[in-house]
Amino acid sequence: MAAEHATYASFALAPATRAGGVLAGGAHLITHREFTDFVVDGRPLLFRLADLDAVSPLAADVPPAILAERVRALLLEAPAPLPGGRHLVYGCPECADLACGAVTAVIERDGEDYVWRDFAWQTGDRPDLRLDGYRGLGPFRFRGDGYRAALTGLLDRAHDAREDGRRVLLVGARATVLNKLAAALRSIGIGADITHDPSGVPPEELRAYGAVAFGRAVGEERKEEVRAAFRRAGADVAYVSGLAPVIPLLVARTEEALDRRPRDRRRLAGLRATEREAVVEVSSRCRVGLTVHRVGRLRRTHEHVAFDGVLPPGSHSLPLDPESVRGEAFLVARTSGEVRVAAVPH
Template identity: 65%
Template sequence: MSAEYATFGLAPAMRAGGVLANGDYQAHRDFVDFIVDGRPLLHQLSDLDAVSPLASDIPPAIFTAQVRGLLLEADPPLAGGRYVIYGCPECEDLGCGAVTAVIDRHGDDFVWRDFAWQTDEHPDLARNGYHGIGPFRFRGDAYRAALGSLLAGAGGERSRVLLIGARAAVLAKLAAALRIIGIGADITRDATDVPPDELRVYGAVAFGRAVTEEERAAVRRSFDDAGVDVAYVEGLAPIVPLLVAQMEHALDRSPREQRRLTRLVAAGGEAGVEVTSACRVRLTAYRLDRLARTHVYEVFDGILEAGHHRLPLDAKATRGESFIVARTPGSVLVEALAR
């Protein structure tokens, strides 16, 4: 075993949910990602839509068991001393595929090795191994400290948002869509008399177009008085998939430098996108016509290498009031098309 060490850390991460252009729903998942040598390990595994077993929406007892497993305080769940490192974000079933690795001890150190894509009891390392990933040797004190810090607050609350607006039908549809993908949502027009403990459950507040500046200021004062740090979202248009994407972006608490999708601009008939590692990027355009009807266009879906990219937009998708949503497996950004 090499004497070289890798650094081990943890950081909040998100698998962005949403209402897709074809009408399908994608589940929202908050989880803790593994940071190896300063980079999310998930980003080093090519284009993978997955979450770690340290997800905030699993019961606390299961969360604790997952942490203790990574600390080798429990028997491995798979044959050969293998542990699930990343699994399916929708069902977490091994049959959908999972990234697994052997975790063992070398003196006081912890070693992650033999990474593989696994769909049944025994992985084929020659065929499905992640060659070139690992082995990683972590100093025992730092490794135990990072994972041990999770046990004090095992598990976590699901993301929750407060919706404020005048269009009851749109708010109801938005709340229903958010709940389907795993985000709690409440609707109100006045938050001035809400007890501080109730305000603390929200990660974001969304304002509809009809909410006045005076009403918005009153809501902000309520949260400030309660000492709650919350993200505020100005709804771009009464288009439910677009608003869901805005909510997902607002709820993303992962460090910006550890996100895959870091920039989106839309102007002059093209979109500018920046990604930090190779991944699948999907661009969807939403357009409101003169009769306030919504039109949806899938304008790009493909693998982009790390860096800046300029992608052309279909002229039909950019007429009138238009908006672009960019998605990667873990991030989402929204921009109005600049004129």
């Protein structure tokens, strides 16, 4: 039964971050995660759980179909994911495995209201409330209209991001790079989701992506499986692969891939490189910034501004410092609203 004596609490959602990093001694890498947190009576619910390293199920890097399923469950429009009507409120930020431990609660309807009660720390099918319950936390009674508006608003914003075509699917094995890239893309308004297997994603979801970015560790067989899934869905996407794991470079290449305008409608019409110069083509007078991204010894990355100035229409040869392009190097040319990427030949 719903908690009879729970007083009304306000319910809202807010963006939150679990910062990444490395533990002392570099023994373990902490994965950067972005998620939407639950705000109860103006305070993030996570703050009421002292020293808990966890994220909500509304993570920014889950595919839209999974996010929608989780929101529907919180709205009680889909079955509860755990026995006893229990829902995961906060889980492991590294693997989301219940075995690592999670904060769960019973969510139920009472008339038009939603009630969250019996919060507990759970590692198996059912928690022991006497041993693992969070005494003093809840129950919370939320007015149905505000509760539904907050959760459906999250889905509306995710839908709007998909509709504008500025969305990319990241496929790879290096979680650290993928999470950093996803965070960087979202910071400039590009939606980014991470997956290892898109075969189970509904066709309408796949058609919402404008590009797919493969990590270097993804083999050709796996790439073809991903391309086949998009072909079956009738999705016309651009594919990005082969670049060094340098976040600004990967962001630039993704931006370029999402720009599907014909060449004759671009200011920055072309970019190519030799070992000594960059050749930049512009269709109208504009300011161009040219940056070199290089991976040196010990996989360290280096950045060098090769040119920043106004160019008239035409093709322009810009000299490159031989030291700045030694090893594996890439050029990124930018002008207002446009970007081009080119590899420097060895």
